[in-house]
Amino acid sequence: MSFSVEERGNPNTQNYRIFFKNAEGKYISPFHDIPMCADEAQNVFHMVVEVPRWTNAKMEIATKEPLNPVKQDIKKGNLRYVANIFPHKGYIWNYGAIPQTWEDPLHKDGDTGCCGDNDPIDVCDIGTKVCLRGEVIKVKVLGVLAMIDEGETDWKVIAINVEDPEAKDFNNIEDVRRLKPGYLEATVDWFKRYKVPDGKPENQFAFNGEFKDKDFAVETIKATHGFWKALVSQQTNAGDLNCKNTCVSGGDSPHFCSDEDAKALVRATCPCGSEEPIPCTVDKWFYCAKN
Template identity: 75%
Template sequence: MCPSAITLTVTREEHHFMVDTHNNSYPLYSCWEAWPDLGMRRIYTTVLFTHIYVAPLALIVVMYARIALKLFNNGRRCLAEDARGRYISPFHDIPIYADGTENVFNMVVEVPRWTNAKMEIATKDPLNPIKQDVKKGKLRYVANVFPHKGYIWNYGAIPQTWEDPGHKDENTGCCGDNDPIDVCEIGSKVCSRGEVIKVKVLGTLALIDEGETDWKIIAINTEDPEAGSYNDISDVRRLKPGYLEATVDWFRRYKVPDGKPENQFAFNGEFKGKDFALSVIKSTHEHWKALIAKKTDGGEINCTNLTVSDSPFCCSQECAKATVDAAPPCKAANAIPPEVDKWFYYQQN
């Protein structure tokens, strides 16, 4: 805008005047750009138009083209990127803590509330994309065990945690389930798959899933309008009566439609409070640190990451891009089977 300001010229019109409603006259001034060369004006106008309109429009087109390409190529596989568009692992590269006090955690949303597709961080795949679980060649959906519809919370995981299958938990007597620690977020907003939110931990439930320890952290989105009212598991019981009981019922019975027995719990299905939950999370974080540093055997877990500089599995962005480019594109997403919306009824034990 500087060239325009420099050439700005104001002159008084000698034979023209302004007249108001009371017939008073005033001098008239005109303002214009006195360019010494009209060619310079055309160049300036072209440059100004390019910067103000063309460049932002091109950027928007590129952004949406990238999103469309990503969705087209990946189908039911959701790759993670940081704010600068660089590939990352949602398992290893997103920090566990969302603030410096170590009381607020990041949560990666895998399954939005009320949906049925069993999506999860693929721990054995390079860069650990979020993808739908497959069993016997079919995409997995959780059944609607009456009166529940799909997942009854926003369901996901805390990054940089790992329930070590080689470590027997002193509280449950069972080893870990080989996954990041799970989170049930109880806020009012239905989140999006792949969204990373900040959560306040309130308590935990110790599920024993086919003989493995599978902690379920109860938390609330810090941006929820009612988050300030929740500080421990007792607040959930007081402010959302029946929600914790429904949570136990959901986890107890969700595998029954697949012909499996009801799940069991440590502590007789009782929830543990915030302090206990925090100690469990920090323990799984220590197990993850040993995993990413190759101080423990992770088996088939893929530890490729881009931000943990002291990890032997740390790779470059070029390597990550090559990994993504080499992956076969997913086929078009299948339609959701109609039976996914059916209720499943059975007599409880």
């Protein structure tokens, strides 16, 4: 199963969008139409890469827009970039989401005591390759971190690209601790402090900031898949989320989007144009004391 992307608008502007297509060239939603599992028997999952490693632009699946293209987050009317908090430069992994998952904001998690953040579950690929924005890769799940972001449960799955030359050596979270010393500690530090330059407090974690193992992570992903199923089958109130899809829902569903309607939605966006420069302030370093 392969996927491709179509860029619209001008990169590094508020009109920039990345739309997704399947192998037949049909427009699809990366939130709803890409299968969660690439190999269910082996617990291999699809990952939509939103942010390549070492970059700063806060790209994300636009869950409230038709066909859910990837776009850059907006904060106070401006494009959002994460700060470089010494010694971290941008994102320290390929960062993205597992499709067909959803952290239900009305479900209080029994372990964290907090409700979900209303987004697909996040995933950090620790492989050696720097992926492309919008790339869909297959990942082996290794563990998960339970971050509490402004009172919401925000799971961070740790995984590795199955095509990574070292993937065979990584089968659980302890393999990361053993073979990539310091990476898990850096991951906790990154998530704890990345909003501090914006004047916000450090994020908190369930389980005292300890990573849970592969089995726990897989069960957590499957639970969020169940919430997603309820979402697209209208058993749960979608709120302002856009559930339009071209592959999952039947033609009688209000969520179904025909090929022609999908093409019209994409054509209505700005055509692909020249890239705007990234503000030089994005390269600034911040030095924050650790609490």
